[in-house]
Amino acid sequence: MAFNILVCAKQVPDTNVIKINPKTGTLIRDGVPSILNNDDANALEEALRIKDEFEDVVVTVVSMGPPQAQDMLTECLAMGADEAILISDRAVGGSDTQATSNALVATIKKAEKEMGKSFDLVFAGRQAIDGDTAQVGPQVAEKLDLPQVTYVEECSLNAEMNEVTVKRNLEDGYEVIKVKTPCMLTAIKELNTPRYMTIEGIFSAKDKPTHVWSAADVEVDLSTVGLEASPTNVFRSFTPAPKGKGEMIEATSEKELVEKLLVGLKSKHVI
Amino acid sequence: MAIKVINDKCKGCTICVKACPFDAIEMKGKIAEIGAACTACGVCVAKCPFEAIEKVEDENDNGVDLSEYKDIWVFAEQRQGKLMGVALELIGEGYRLAKEISDDTKVCAVIVGDNVAHLADECYAYGAERVILIEDPLLKNFTTDGYTKVLTDAINEFKPEIVLYGATHIGRDLAPRVAARCNTGLTADCTRLDVRVSSYIDFANKNTTLDTSTLDPNDPDTGIKQTRPAFGGNLMATIICPRFRPQMSTVRPGVMQKREPVEGAKGELVEYKPTIAAADIRTEVVEIVKSAKELVSLTDAEIIVSGGRGLGNEEGFALLKDFADHIGGVLGASRAAVDAGWIDHSHQVGQTGTTVKPRIYFACGISGAIQHLAGMQGSDMIVAINKDADAPIFEVADYGLVGDLYKIIPLLKEEWDNADALFDASAK
Numbered sequence: 285m286a287f288n289i290l291v292c293a294k295q296v297p298d299t300n301v302i303k304i305n306p307k308t309g310t311l312i313r314d315g316v317p318s319i320l321n322n323d324d325a326n327a328l329e330e331a332l333r334i335k336d337e338f339e340d341v342v343v344t345v346v347s348m349g350p351p352q353a354q355d356m357l358t359e360c361l362a363m364g365a366d367e368a369i370l371i372s373d374r375a376v377g378g379s380d381t382q383a384t385s386n387a388l389v390a391t392i393k394k395a396e397k398e399m400g401k402s403f404d405l406v407f408a409g410r411q412a413i414d415g416d417t418a419q420v421g422p423q424v425a426e427k428l429d430l431p432q433v434t435y436v437e438e439c440s441l442n443a444e445m446n447e448v449t450v451k452r453n454l455e456d457g458y459e460v461i462k463v464k465t466p467c468m469l470t471a472i473k474e475l476n477t478p479r480y481m482t483i484e485g486i487f488s489a490k491d492k493p494t495h496v497w498s499a500a501d502v503e504v505d506l507s508t509v510g511l512e513a514s515p516t517n518v519f520r521s522f523t524p525a526p527k528g529k530g531e532m533i534e535a536t537s538e539k540e541l542v543e544k545l546l547v548g549l550k551s552k553h554v555i
Numbered sequence: 556m557a558i559k560v561i562n563d564k565c566k567g568c569t570i571c572v573k574a575c576p577f578d579a580i581e582m583k584g585k586i587a588e589i590g591a592a593c594t595a596c597g598v599c600v601a602k603c604p605f606e607a608i609e610k611v612e613d614e615n616d617n618g619v620d621l622s623e624y625k626d627i628w629v630f631a632e633q634r635q636g637k638l639m640g641v642a643l644e645l646i647g648e649g650y651r652l653a654k655e656i657s658d659d660t661k662v663c664a665v666i667v668g669d670n671v672a673h674l675a676d677e678c679y680a681y682g683a684e685r686v687i688l689i690e691d692p693l694l695k696n697f698t699t700d701g702y703t704k705v706l707t708d709a710i711n712e713f714k715p716e717i718v719l720y721g722a723t724h725i726g727r728d729l730a731p732r733v734a735a736r737c738n739t740g741l742t743a744d745c746t747r748l749d750v751r752v753s754s755y756i757d758f759a760n761k762n763t764t765l766d767t768s769t770l771d772p773n774d775p776d777t778g779i780k781q782t783r784p785a786f787g788g789n790l791m792a793t794i795i796c797p798r799f800r801p802q803m804s805t806v807r808p809g810v811m812q813k814r815e816p817v818e819g820a821k822g823e824l825v826e827y828k829p830t831i832a833a834a835d836i837r838t839e840v841v842e843i844v845k846s847a848k849e850l851v852s853l854t855d856a857e858i859i860v861s862g863g864r865g866l867g868n869e870e871g872f873a874l875l876k877d878f879a880d881h882i883g884g885v886l887g888a889s890r891a892a893v894d895a896g897w898i899d900h901s902h903q904v905g906q907t908g909t910t911v912k913p914r915i916y917f918a919c920g921i922s923g924a925i926q927h928l929a930g931m932q933g934s935d936m937i938v939a940i941n942k943d944a945d946a947p948i949f950e951v952a953d954y955g956l957v958g959d960l961y962k963i964i965p966l967l968k969e970e971w972d973n974a975d976a977l978f979d980a981s982a983k
């Protein structure tokens with residue numbers, strides 16, 4: 285029986301090139317490319333690394349998003365994943381993290397049933413650059429009843445392929461954690477350097493299966509997905525006020541400048 | 556909640572299509588249509604000149620009795636028997652919010668661990684009115700499974716209205732799991748919290764471009780309004796959780812204010828006996844290693860010291876590095892400095908470099924070209940040092956220092972650790 289790895293991936297707008305129109309205060313989306321979310325690329329790379337190292341490993345990528353997200357999945361296949369699944373449906377649009385995890389979990393269960401397998405290892409990126417919540421990975425794990433380790437910066441699977449030892453990043457160091465498979469791991473960029481697509485990869489991607497499923501296909505309970513089912517709602521959204529001119533420090537010497545600056549920083553609790 | 560286009564009023568002007576941050580509106584013939592990507596954020600409602608788009612609230616029909624839930628909880632994160640700073644910040648913020656809700660709403664610190672009872676006094680000193688202590692040898696170190704179980708059990712028993720967590724690597728691991736198990740909402744990485752609509756309006760008027768004329772300052776609603784950056788800080792969103800309880804947020808360390816500690820303050824201690832067995836915990840913590848902080852990337856940096864053409868030469872960066880190391884910052888640069896070959900492109904900040912939003916950004920010898928500003932304007936605090944009093948960088952600086960950076964930077968490094976003393980002296 286093959287060792288099955290699932291990677292959760294999202295297509296996101298490249299927020300590094302998003303700009304605000306200073307006059308209207310709205311996002312300028314023209315020419316903003318959609319990309320495979322950064323941390324998810326690390327998640328996929330780790331799955332592919334395990335596939336390189338061990339025999340008989342199958343890597344499946346799952347995503348939720350609009351039909352265009354197939355481009356991102358094709359990219360994942362070209363990098364070396366074996367098959368891809370996209371859950372795409374109006375009914376799941378506008379989902380918050382809780383509702384998104386419901387849709388993904390239904391999709392994952394459907395995939396396991398349809399393909400007659402169970403996933404031994406589930407990877408996700410720590411967070412997506414458009415929302416930065418870092419919540420979907422743990423919420424998927426909760427609903428699949430899997431143990432999780434987040435912020436994974438190093439990962440090794442034992443020879444029996446039933447236990448992983450990971451280094452989990454902390455602000456002030458790291459911890460070493462052992463966990464039995466199946467489990468969920470969320471990747472950070474320190475984990476690895478994602479590979480590029482190869483020419484052969486791009487050609488072979490066309491022949492690999494990509495399943496595009498609707499909400500009905502995955503038999504998700506419609507009262508658990510979409511905008512209506514999401515516990516959190518956007519109340520208002522806005523652009524931060526353009527930064528106003530602050531204080532020019534008046535002083536007769538450099539020393540006085542520095543002292544006044546430090547007092548100011550202290551009084552504003554920034555240091 | 557849903558966004559609806561009133562077809563009779565829509566003039567087909569496409570303003571909403573361009574305004575939508577989520578690319579969720581399309582023109583169907585001459586009429587706008589809201590698509591699946593809609594998050595009901597309401598930007599289009601505000602932008603539509605014809606009042607042709609409305610937000611429809613729906614009834615609460617999920618069987619959750621909101622009135623059963625009371626008090627504000629703070630997950631008082633501790634590591635190796637020491638409270639994290641963010642826990643004390645959140646107790647301060649929780650106190651402020653509790654009093655805005657009602658006089659008898661209490662802020663409670665929840666301490667989970669083993670032999671951590673001694674932390675209760677510190678929580679009281681910083682404003683906690685109640686401490687819920689959850690101790691067990693199995694809870695000595697943080698584990699997702701262990702902490703999720705005991706915290707969820709306690710939440711189900713006591714029913715807090717709001718639960719706040721620090722957005723640390725532990726808080727961001729625990730909170731989503733607890734929220735999923737309690738079947739409620741969670742908002743990540745908040746930088747501002749409000750319960751009263753009037754406070755929210757004050758905040759929005761001072762700090763944002765939001766049109767607050769549609770908000771009623773006398774609105775009795777005290778549901779939490781959680782403001783957070785999205786799209787890499789290009790957009791701010793305020794999130795609510797109107798139909799489920801508890802309302803949960805993770806909050807970035809360093810943004811909320813601690814209260815002035817009151818030595819010897821006392822509160823009510825509630826010891827909650829958890830039901831937890833070794834088999835509940837499916838991960839094994841083999842070791843915890845503390846390491847000296849490694850070089851962090853620009854995007855995650857708390858402090859950035861950036862240099863421009865004004866440095867004059869490569870050695871200027873050695874001076875900045877020396878200062879940056881002293882204050883725990885990382886080096887940034889303008890394109891002119893990168894083009895001059897003084898520093899690697901990976902340090903470049905701006906339109907064609909990295910977008911950064913540290914807590915403090917020092918711009919040293921940088922003129923403030925628009926392409927540079929595009930990448931650092933989102934910083935919480937900008938300090939500019941430039942010889943030229945008319946340099947455009949001063950237009951965005953919170954503090955402007957006119958002078959020679961070669962004189963100022965060494966002095967700044969020297970005086971940095973004296974800031975407390977200088978501040979105390981200035982207060983007298």
Ligand SMILES: Cc1cc2nc3c(=O)[nH]c(=O)nc-3n(C[C@H](O)[C@H](O)[C@H](O)COP(=O)(O)OP(=O)(O)OC[C@H]3O[C@@H](n4cnc5c(N)ncnc54)[C@H](O)[C@@H]3O)c2cc1C
Pocket residue numbers: 862863864865866888889890891892903904905906907908909919920921922923924925926927930940941942943946958959960961
């Ligand atoms: C398409 C495009 C993209 C670009 N992208 C970027 C980008 O991503 N990032 C970026 O930074 N730029 C970018 N630029 C370049 C940008 O327009 C400016 O040329 C550049 O930012 C200027 O760098 P500077 O401020 O270091 O240099 P200058 O504009 O030369 O300013 C140097 C400043 O140092 C001051 N100074 C000199 N000596 C001292 C001293 N001893 N003490 C204190 N102050 C001193 C001077 O008064 C002056 O204000 C881009 C330009 C284009 C056209």
